[in-house]
Amino acid sequence: MPKLTIDGREIEVEAGTTIIQAADLLGIEIPRFCYHERLAIAGNCRMCLVEVEKMPKPAASCAMPVGEGMVVKTNTPAVRKARQGVMEFLLLNHPLDCPICDQGGECDLQDQAMAYGSDKNRCKEGKRAVPDKDYGPLVQTMMTRCIQCTRCVRFISEIAGTPVLGGLGRGEHLEIGRYVGAAVSSELSGNLIDLCPVGALTNKPASYTYRSWELKKTESIDAMDALGSAIRVDTRGNEVIRILPRVAEDVNEEWLSDRSRFACDGLKRQRLDKPYVRKDGKLVPATWNEAFVAIAAKVKAAGTKIAAIAGDQADAETMVAYKDLLAALGSQAIDCRQDGAKLDASVRASYLFNSTAAGIEEADALLIIGSNPRKENPVLNARIRKRWQKGGFKVARIGHKGDLTYKYEHLGDDASILKAIAEGSHPFFEVLKNAKKPALILGQGALSRADGAVILGLARKLADAAGLVKDGWNGFNVLHTAAARVGGLDLGFVPGQGWRDVDHIVDGAHKGDVQVVFLVGADEVDMKALGEAFVVYQGSHGDAGAHRADVILPGAAYTEKSATFVNLEGRAQQTRLAVFPPGEAKEDWRIVRALSEVLGKALPYDSLKAVRERLAKASPVFAAIGSVTPAAWGAAFGAEGSLGDGALVSNIDNFYQTDPISRASKTMAECTAAFGGGCNHKHKKTGTHG
Structure with missing residues (x-):
């Protein structure tokens, strides 16, 4: 490891490190425009010129590797004059x-012109x-x-x-x-x-509408997909102006998907800002008490024939409150898998992205099953591409053929191919078997099929047979598309033994066996199939669930509450309130707490701290905020049986409009028109449109 001296300070760095990287380690600031630590070196702006002893002219520090005994000076008259000359050229054609x-x-x-610019x-x-x-x-x-x-x-x-x-x-x-x-x-x-x-x-979308110094900045977590990217919510007054990524090396590095960044204009459109009760076939505004009384009358008449379905952006505090409320009312008909995914909540390793987002960069072979990572999670897909660029990484895919931004072997789109690989009769089995750190990614499109449990079982069989799980490595990964899903599974927001999952809840509502259905931001179920059931919709936007509802309880979006989510790795994270909910809308868990009192089943917590203590008791995951809680491998999961017909496909056909917020966004509608992606929103199971 070479040693060098920068501005009189000695440092030892790894071979191949550039001067600008060594200076950054010492906290010495060198101006730069073209250099970025995550991009290839270009060396074309020349703003980072420094003086190196025994070199005849200034050197570009971003492109100059360090050498043993090198002496570098970053702030001499010659360096300053060189940078001033570069700045003069840069400003030659720059408009004022x-x-x-x-x-x-x-x-x-602007910043560098203040230091190196001229007045003429x-x-x-x-x-x-x-x-x-x-x-x-x-x-x-x-x-x-x-x-x-x-x-x-x-x-x-x-x-x-x-x-x-x-x-x-x-x-x-x-x-x-x-x-x-x-x-x-x-x-x-x-x-x-x-x-x-x-x-x-x-x-x-936000051009000429703000000045950066006008904005209040709140550090939070993204809930538009399951990765839980670190974000900064910039607001003015009670309006979200823009959303930017924060650096989180283990999660999103410093990137953010376009939907997470630009769908924020949907936060102010089609909002539910007051309770509504359906009278004479029409939804009319009501007070909170009127809404609660209407619900209480129906719940009392229904007895235990009640159910709750949690949507893709439901926070953990709200789900645990609903779970406790329905248990007090004598029902365990709850489900957080509104797409019908056959996930096993009893075995945590069966539904996590066990290798972690950063860990996927260590894999040397990958099988993608019924998933399109580019649409389902673009930031995670960039990680996979990053690993592919290093070489020595064999990728194969079972599913529809399409551009994932990296080369892969398309094995076909039939589920029988997975069975052949799991049984060792397919050539790709040997690729996984011989890899040091093999991995698979199982998509929600495969799991939400009628034979999803069988596919899950085959994936488990493959993981054991090919050695995907070994000392210090677990390559079994489930790619979720919903921010709420892992948290709901960790909480056990799934039906108890003998009770109804989401398909049976909808079917029971259609037949009259379920008389009251709580939709907790759940808009992807088949609303027409709910029959004559009394539907209570609690959410932030007037989407499909609100149109079907008999009572609407206005909740808060993820930027409007301090809430807990668990990302696909199993990392518990918390959002922070950036703006207040509009009108009479409230934080969701508070709505459940107030409703429980009217129903005569008052929940034993009335503060955010108390709810989070309840979360920690429900699962230790919620006591370790910010860190991944790994899952033990060993227990069996999945099912045996015959595979159904039909191709394995992703559960997302339009990246830009996947949830109530993005469907309310004018910007996302423009992206759909410009870049395609099918209809505005079509759920492959129910055919409902947003």
């Missing part, structure tokens, strides 16, 4: 529109102007501001895996643009905005 630029106040070029320009030629490019409904372009750092080109090619951007022309005529006819349709395209060091790429 900082007062109207959305990047103003958080612009790298020696260039007498006029500034050049570059036509703006159409990057779609998410990314606003102002290409005259572009300084050709090529961060966007490298990200879209290396990380996103959709190489549609490049440099056209040379010298002063160089422009960054799209390839002919190509659309910037990556599910990660919003990260281009974060990477751009100037105002060339900005947030199109």
